[in-house]
Amino acid sequence: AQTIHQWPVAEIKAVGSPLSLGCTIKGKSSPNLYWYWQATGGTLQQLFYSITVGQVESVVQLNLSASRPKDDQFILSTEKLLLSHSGFYLCAYRGREQYFGPGTRLTVL
Protein backbone atom coordinates (compact mmCIF):
# COMPACT_ATOMS: atom_id res chain seq x y z
CA ALA A 1 0.00 0.00 0.00
CA GLN A 2 1.12 3.51 -0.79
CA THR A 3 1.71 6.03 1.98
CA ILE A 4 2.24 9.74 1.56
CA HIS A 5 3.94 11.88 4.16
CA GLN A 6 4.18 15.64 4.29
CA TRP A 7 6.42 17.79 6.45
CA PRO A 8 6.17 19.88 8.46
CA VAL A 9 2.65 19.42 9.77
CA ALA A 10 2.33 23.16 10.37
CA GLU A 11 4.48 26.25 10.03
CA ILE A 12 4.25 29.84 11.21
CA LYS A 13 6.55 32.08 9.18
CA ALA A 14 7.23 35.77 8.77
CA VAL A 15 6.56 37.70 5.58
CA GLY A 16 9.71 37.76 3.48
CA SER A 17 11.18 34.60 4.99
CA PRO A 18 11.99 31.48 2.92
CA LEU A 19 9.90 28.33 2.89
CA SER A 20 10.44 24.69 2.09
CA LEU A 21 7.69 22.06 2.29
CA GLY A 22 8.28 18.41 1.61
CA CYS A 23 6.35 15.41 0.42
CA THR A 24 7.44 11.77 0.29
CA ILE A 25 5.57 8.81 -1.09
CA LYS A 26 6.37 5.21 -0.27
CA GLY A 27 5.13 2.06 -1.91
CA LYS A 28 4.85 3.33 -5.45
CA SER A 29 7.61 3.60 -8.00
CA SER A 30 7.80 6.58 -10.36
CA PRO A 31 4.64 8.23 -9.05
CA ASN A 32 3.03 11.27 -10.64
CA LEU A 33 3.13 13.89 -7.88
CA TYR A 34 1.15 17.08 -7.40
CA TRP A 35 1.11 20.21 -5.20
CA TYR A 36 -2.12 22.00 -4.32
CA TRP A 37 -2.94 25.08 -2.27
CA GLN A 38 -6.16 25.69 -0.41
CA ALA A 39 -7.04 29.01 1.21
CA THR A 40 -9.02 28.76 4.43
CA GLY A 41 -12.59 27.95 3.44
CA GLY A 42 -11.61 27.86 -0.22
CA THR A 43 -11.27 25.43 -3.06
CA LEU A 44 -8.24 23.44 -4.18
CA GLN A 45 -5.89 25.09 -6.63
CA GLN A 46 -3.31 22.92 -8.34
CA LEU A 47 0.15 24.49 -8.35
CA PHE A 48 2.56 21.98 -9.91
CA TYR A 49 2.86 18.45 -11.15
CA SER A 50 5.79 16.16 -11.80
CA ILE A 51 5.85 12.88 -13.68
CA THR A 52 9.54 12.12 -13.30
CA VAL A 53 12.68 13.08 -11.38
CA GLY A 54 13.99 16.50 -12.30
CA GLN A 55 10.89 17.49 -14.25
CA VAL A 56 8.25 19.85 -12.85
CA GLU A 57 5.39 21.56 -14.67
CA SER A 58 3.75 24.72 -13.33
CA VAL A 59 -0.03 25.03 -13.42
CA VAL A 60 -0.44 28.45 -11.79
CA GLN A 61 2.04 31.11 -10.76
CA LEU A 62 1.91 32.01 -7.08
CA ASN A 63 5.56 33.04 -6.57
CA LEU A 64 6.35 29.46 -5.58
CA SER A 65 8.65 26.88 -7.08
CA ALA A 66 8.80 23.11 -6.93
CA SER A 67 11.46 20.47 -7.42
CA ARG A 68 11.58 16.68 -7.75
CA PRO A 69 15.02 15.71 -6.43
CA LYS A 70 14.21 12.02 -5.98
CA ASP A 71 11.69 9.60 -7.39
CA ASP A 72 9.74 9.58 -4.13
CA GLN A 73 10.18 13.22 -3.11
CA PHE A 74 8.52 16.49 -4.12
CA ILE A 75 9.55 19.85 -2.64
CA LEU A 76 7.67 23.17 -2.65
CA SER A 77 9.62 26.32 -1.87
CA THR A 78 9.94 30.06 -2.11
CA GLU A 79 12.64 32.51 -1.13
CA LYS A 80 10.22 35.21 0.08
CA LEU A 81 6.87 34.48 1.63
CA LEU A 82 3.86 36.73 1.10
CA LEU A 83 0.81 37.06 3.36
CA SER A 84 -1.20 35.52 0.51
CA HIS A 85 0.79 32.29 0.80
CA SER A 86 -1.05 31.38 3.99
CA GLY A 87 -3.21 28.29 3.64
CA PHE A 88 -3.22 24.53 3.45
CA TYR A 89 -0.66 22.89 1.16
CA LEU A 90 -1.45 19.44 -0.10
CA CYS A 91 0.71 16.95 -1.89
CA ALA A 92 -1.01 14.27 -3.93
CA TYR A 93 -0.07 11.24 -6.00
CA ARG A 94 -1.82 9.39 -8.76
CA GLY A 95 -2.57 5.74 -8.66
CA ARG A 96 -5.72 4.74 -10.50
CA GLU A 97 -7.16 7.88 -8.90
CA GLN A 98 -5.59 10.89 -7.23
CA TYR A 99 -4.98 10.73 -3.48
CA PHE A 100 -3.98 13.51 -1.12
CA GLY A 101 -1.46 13.57 1.68
CA PRO A 102 -2.27 14.91 5.16
CA GLY A 103 -1.24 18.48 4.28
CA THR A 104 0.84 21.27 5.79
CA ARG A 105 -0.89 24.26 7.34
CA LEU A 106 1.05 27.47 6.72
CA THR A 107 0.46 30.76 8.50
CA VAL A 108 2.34 33.80 7.25
CA LEU A 109 2.43 36.76 9.62
Added chain:
Amino acid sequence: QQQVRQSPQSLTVWEGETAILNCSYEDSTFDYFPWYHQFPGESPALLIAIRPVSNKKEDGRFTIFFNKREKKFSLHIADSQPGDSATYFCAASAQSNYNVLYFGSGTKLTVEP
Protein backbone atom coordinates in the same frame (compact mmCIF):
# COMPACT_ATOMS: atom_id res chain seq x y z
CA GLN B 1 -12.11 31.36 -16.18
CA GLN B 2 -13.63 28.83 -13.85
CA GLN B 3 -13.38 25.41 -15.43
CA VAL B 4 -15.80 23.67 -13.08
CA ARG B 5 -18.84 25.30 -11.48
CA GLN B 6 -20.39 23.83 -8.35
CA SER B 7 -23.69 24.48 -6.59
CA PRO B 8 -25.12 25.04 -4.10
CA GLN B 9 -22.51 26.67 -1.94
CA SER B 10 -24.16 25.17 1.13
CA LEU B 11 -26.87 22.60 1.62
CA THR B 12 -28.74 21.39 4.69
CA VAL B 13 -30.76 18.18 4.66
CA TRP B 14 -32.42 16.06 7.32
CA GLU B 15 -31.07 12.67 8.26
CA GLY B 16 -32.42 10.05 5.88
CA GLU B 17 -32.98 12.45 2.99
CA THR B 18 -31.09 12.44 -0.31
CA ALA B 19 -28.58 15.26 -0.75
CA ILE B 20 -27.97 16.41 -4.31
CA LEU B 21 -24.81 18.32 -5.23
CA ASN B 22 -24.36 19.73 -8.71
CA CYS B 23 -21.45 20.56 -11.01
CA SER B 24 -21.09 21.75 -14.57
CA TYR B 25 -18.18 22.29 -16.92
CA GLU B 26 -17.37 23.98 -20.22
CA ASP B 27 -14.47 22.01 -21.68
CA SER B 28 -15.91 19.22 -23.79
CA THR B 29 -12.62 17.32 -23.62
CA PHE B 30 -13.09 16.66 -19.89
CA ASP B 31 -13.67 12.95 -19.38
CA TYR B 32 -12.79 12.20 -15.77
CA PHE B 33 -14.95 13.46 -12.89
CA PRO B 34 -14.09 12.65 -9.27
CA TRP B 35 -15.80 13.78 -6.09
CA TYR B 36 -13.90 14.40 -2.87
CA HIS B 37 -15.10 15.16 0.60
CA GLN B 38 -13.20 17.09 3.22
CA PHE B 39 -13.82 17.21 6.96
CA PRO B 40 -12.64 20.27 8.93
CA GLY B 41 -8.90 20.22 9.51
CA GLU B 42 -8.34 17.23 7.25
CA SER B 43 -7.18 16.71 3.69
CA PRO B 44 -9.66 15.84 0.93
CA ALA B 45 -10.50 12.17 0.48
CA LEU B 46 -11.67 10.59 -2.73
CA LEU B 47 -15.31 9.53 -2.54
CA ILE B 48 -16.22 8.29 -6.00
CA ALA B 49 -15.20 8.99 -9.59
CA ILE B 50 -16.67 8.43 -13.04
CA ARG B 51 -15.15 8.05 -16.46
CA PRO B 52 -18.26 8.42 -18.53
CA VAL B 53 -18.46 5.28 -20.55
CA SER B 54 -21.75 5.18 -18.67
CA ASN B 55 -23.98 7.90 -17.27
CA LYS B 56 -24.11 6.58 -13.74
CA LYS B 57 -21.71 5.27 -11.13
CA GLU B 58 -22.83 3.88 -7.79
CA ASP B 59 -20.88 3.09 -4.66
CA GLY B 60 -23.08 2.31 -1.71
CA ARG B 61 -25.10 5.40 -0.80
CA PHE B 62 -23.16 7.58 -3.26
CA THR B 63 -24.15 7.90 -6.91
CA ILE B 64 -22.76 10.09 -9.69
CA PHE B 65 -25.13 11.02 -12.50
CA PHE B 66 -23.47 12.31 -15.67
CA ASN B 67 -25.05 14.21 -18.55
CA LYS B 68 -22.57 14.68 -21.38
CA ARG B 69 -24.94 16.66 -23.60
CA GLU B 70 -25.58 19.26 -20.91
CA LYS B 71 -22.02 19.04 -19.48
CA LYS B 72 -23.34 18.42 -16.01
CA PHE B 73 -22.72 15.87 -13.32
CA SER B 74 -24.12 15.47 -9.85
CA LEU B 75 -23.52 13.56 -6.65
CA HIS B 76 -26.50 12.02 -4.88
CA ILE B 77 -26.05 10.95 -1.28
CA ALA B 78 -28.89 8.66 -0.31
CA ASP B 79 -30.05 8.18 3.29
CA SER B 80 -27.85 11.06 4.45
CA GLN B 81 -26.27 10.67 7.88
CA PRO B 82 -24.91 13.34 10.25
CA GLY B 83 -21.47 11.83 9.66
CA ASP B 84 -21.78 12.86 6.00
CA SER B 85 -21.56 16.51 7.06
CA ALA B 86 -18.48 17.86 5.26
CA THR B 87 -17.44 19.98 2.31
CA TYR B 88 -17.75 18.21 -1.02
CA PHE B 89 -15.67 19.11 -4.06
CA CYS B 90 -16.25 18.02 -7.62
CA ALA B 91 -13.40 18.04 -10.11
CA ALA B 92 -12.63 17.35 -13.74
CA SER B 93 -9.72 16.62 -16.00
CA ALA B 94 -9.15 15.88 -19.66
CA GLN B 95 -7.67 12.79 -21.25
CA SER B 96 -5.12 15.07 -22.93
CA ASN B 97 -3.64 15.80 -19.50
CA TYR B 98 -4.85 13.82 -16.51
CA ASN B 99 -2.14 15.55 -14.51
CA VAL B 100 -4.17 18.75 -14.22
CA LEU B 101 -7.30 18.49 -12.12
CA TYR B 102 -9.73 21.39 -11.90
CA PHE B 103 -11.83 21.66 -8.75
CA GLY B 104 -15.21 23.24 -8.15
CA SER B 105 -15.73 25.77 -5.38
CA GLY B 106 -17.17 23.24 -2.94
CA THR B 107 -20.51 22.54 -1.27
CA LYS B 108 -20.76 22.56 2.49
CA LEU B 109 -23.22 19.82 3.41
CA THR B 110 -24.89 19.73 6.81
CA VAL B 111 -27.04 16.75 7.74
CA GLU B 112 -29.34 17.52 10.65
CA PRO B 113 -30.39 14.63 12.92
